[in-house]
Amino acid sequence: MTIRAVVWGENVHEQTNKIVADLYPDGMHGAIAASLRDGGIEATTATLQEPEHGLTEDRLAQTDVLLWWGHAAHGEVSDVIVDRVADHVHAGMGLILLHSSHFAKIFKRLMGTPCNLTWREAGERERLWITSRNHPIAAGLPDHFELENEEMYGEPFAVPEPLETVFISWFQGGEVFRSGLTYKRGAGNVFYFRPGHETYPTYYDPNVQTVLRNAVRWAHNPAPRVTGLHDAPNITVDQALEPISERGPRLHVDGEEGFK
């Protein structure tokens, strides 16, 4: 089954910064999508500037896995769209957060924590170590790989304890960072992957490309989307699976909806 991925890009620095524009002439989202397609994934793109940021209800309903790259314009992302994406994740859409998207509204919404960290933009060496051998997201990778120039992100990283820590980064300047973390929110698989500063050619790195292809496959939940996401159905006494009689005082009358 072909997996349908949408790579969402903020697409700001590609338009305003010559270094980024030269490095990623089709946008970072374009480069990432091309690499996913090379891996047999049906990948398209969406950007902040499109109507509804390119993430209409119809589009998301047809999306198996959404990848998200944002940095300068987190605040410009509409809360309505964030709610919509969150609902699709809860219903089963996979979500992969890239690099500076640690501060994206959608990531903070799903984590429930500040998601802050320390950082340094010095083009230093990053070395990613696999901490969960043979994890599907690490398939085909060596035990460690390097990115010669990357931005540093340092611990403490204010996120909830993950389901699994897949990668930890070593930085030349002396810091460490949990670079690959898996979560589940509702029926949706969520993966945060650290590398990807816009002034470096990170998304052309073969190991990074392998991680993203693996992560898309891992995040894909083939089950139909969950419906009634926010419903709290009232199971009446008549509908009880075991015979019971009503006892004691009540607040609600039959058929009444619960409070939300």
Next chain:
Amino acid sequence: MTIRAVVWGENVHEQTNKIVADLYPDGMHGAIAASLRDGGIEATTATLQEPEHGLTEDRLAQTDVLLWWGHAAHGEVSDVIVDRVADHVHAGMGLILLHSSHFAKIFKRLMGTPCNLTWREAGERERLWITSRNHPIAAGLPDHFELENEEMYGEPFAVPEPLETVFISWFQGGEVFRSGLTYKRGAGNVFYFRPGHETYPTYYDPNVQTVLRNAVRWAHNPAPRVTGLHDAPNITVDQALEPISERGPRLHVDGEEGFK
């Protein structure tokens, strides 16, 4: 060290429903606080109707553990106060969510999931089983205990996988529910405890009172509150712990703040 707990009550049905008013003449929050005080905890109350819902910045700064009971008026809780409470949890304040507070804004904010479930108000028997023997929250309890009349909550309960499942409930009508779940959000310990429908005398039950006293002690983090909760400090090349030189192109100039 005495632990300072604040029991927050929505205080709606106590004012509008005779059954609830007769059962909890001092409010559910009042009954809970009294029971905590009997256990040596310095417990006070706060309600929706007070200015800032009784949860000013100063009050929260002096609160070790906040207990939260809401049901009919989740929507009336100010988003500003929800943000404030969330920040205090991230900084280290404990938070205990009671019963219908599964739909409280603060719980959904911290969990990042819909937190929905099924329910039935039939005064049926609930039996809570301990699944984590000798967990501090279960100290002094038998392996199971019963509440003869309770509202039913049924799985699936749309919350993230917890750090630990402490209690699971059996219901007479045939359902089960994860009734005691621990989480950590930032430096704050979070506990959800299911029982507590307002038309039943649940908060007078000795075992329930034991759970709440234990939970307050468990949730208390004696460390000073974390500061700079949302900061993402820029560690410059000069400040690097290992000597590095700047390499490659940059987006930011020295001393510039990062994007949020």
Next chain:
Amino acid sequence: MTIRAVVWGENVHEQTNKIVADLYPDGMHGAIAASLRDGGIEATTATLQEPEHGLTEDRLAQTDVLLWWGHAAHGEVSDVIVDRVADHVHAGMGLILLHSSHFAKIFKRLMGTPCNLTWREAGERERLWITSRNHPIAAGLPDHFELENEEMYGEPFAVPEPLETVFISWFQGGEVFRSGLTYKRGAGNVFYFRPGHETYPTYYDPNVQTVLRNAVRWAHNPAPRVTGLHDAPNITVDQALEPISERGPRLHVDGEEGFK
């Protein structure tokens, strides 16, 4: 890719108890393997009585997922075979523990806990509730399903906190049990599934068969087996990824193996 499953059966009560023999003329392992084959899985069987319990090194090397059912003869399973199976799990083989295998040596070995519980053989009704909607192991199942006659297992179940709780059982006699639990040990996915008492036709139940087929697919790790499972390689100063000089006193000489 076809998945190769081996269903290991203790095969004792099928030989000594008329009820079980009549119910499962090809053994419980035979019935389970047939159901897996109906789901497109390449399933064979192995039993306690075969040389090396049917689990030779070669056989395990060709096994993607091992299912294990034992009850009366846990103590007769050779420790050498338990070690061998554990190593294959660490290296990436999936393992599914069925019912009374909670006390199997291999499960206790991998969990590191007593794995005890309470029980009652009364043919009572069990109802399994899904607690992780859309989990791959629950694909195609309703939110709950019933087994009209099963043995009861009750909490507390002395196992480590799982990666995810997928099913919780309600029992007619008043108990609950975490019936579907996922773990990872090394590169191997591990799933414990509760139902399956030998005097009842549980393994002919369509929902149970769906769970087992799903679980085999979920547990399958397509990566090549991890090698050097117990090695602790000495990375010498010369091999360090960053240039360092040796400093301070040493215990080991170059090329010496570490202590184990």
Next chain:
Amino acid sequence: MTIRAVVWGENVHEQTNKIVADLYPDGMHGAIAASLRDGGIEATTATLQEPEHGLTEDRLAQTDVLLWWGHAAHGEVSDVIVDRVADHVHAGMGLILLHSSHFAKIFKRLMGTPCNLTWREAGERERLWITSRNHPIAAGLPDHFELENEEMYGEPFAVPEPLETVFISWFQGGEVFRSGLTYKRGAGNVFYFRPGHETYPTYYDPNVQTVLRNAVRWAHNPAPRVTGLHDAPNITVDQALEPISERGPRLHVDGEEGFK
């Protein structure tokens, strides 16, 4: 309440290696116990060479938290004593594993995994980063601290995903390691802490001493020890909490013990 800690030392290199003997004239266990006592903990020592390795049933019954340091003589530790210690952990005794005890029988027993890693003895710089701000084990510590000379341990570290990752180490030679990991096994809290090579003065480091004092307090479970650790009680039909009748065929007769 005073916490009773026992520091178990293998006590081999202290007797056979002049560097270690000079550095730790009272043994590493002696130095650790002295530091715990300075923190108000009632700490004593036990060694491999004593009868029953100093860990009699009576001694363990009076121990709240056991610290374990082994390296050269893992294989000489009696399996009987390992079983005994494991049982006490399951029943509620805290256990702290130090450095090369990643390969101790008791750690492998409780983890169910190979617990292997990579290593290098070069006296290089290790920097420990806190990944769980305000975790009780990190109380009073800065966000990171350094050990100027330590042995390197590198990922992948073959352990189960922890409850929480508290520390991650950066090494001068380019590796990272999850240096502080929490687990729970039965009612016992378990903490692995990486630093502590015997040729370096690590256990005199004030930050390391703070970690160990904190860890002892964190690991202490004040509840009475769990009894009937390996029992699987048969709850008969008469004892069922809800009235049920026996149905269907049976394997066991009344009062019979289950299989183990």
